[in-house]
Every structure is written in structure tokens, then in C-alpha cells.
Amino acid sequence: PAAELTEDQAAGLAADSHTRRTTLNELLFPGPTREFLEARETYGDISVLPTVDYLYGLRYGEEHEV
Secondary structure, eight states, rough: OOOOOOOHHHHHHHHHHHHHHHHHHHHOHHHHHHHHHHHHHOOOOGSSSSSSHHHHOOOTTOOOOO
């Protein structure tokens, strides 16, 4: 069965590509999207961290360029 969309969701699907992508993520993957947004709110944009620093953590006393 088809799900009913709210007015905000329908408007999001008809909007620009970024808004459409965000709306689709919320509709198709509500749990993971919520967790992602909470993590981004807590930790900020971690996509700028180098992979090694992200996977193995930052070392105390060393300078890390971001």
C-alpha cells in the first residue's frame, strides 16, 4: 500500500535536488537518517577528518590539520 505524504514531504519532493534528496532519505531510511543528523549535530561535519584519524582516533599531543 502507498503511504500518504504530508504537505511538507510532497513539497520537499518537488523542490531542488538537495531538498529532494534529504526528503527521500527521511522517507526511505527514517532511523538511519535520524541517527546521522543527531551525530552531525553532536560532532559536526566529520567528513573533513582524514580517514586514518577517523578510523583510529586522534593521538594526544599531536597536531592534526583539518
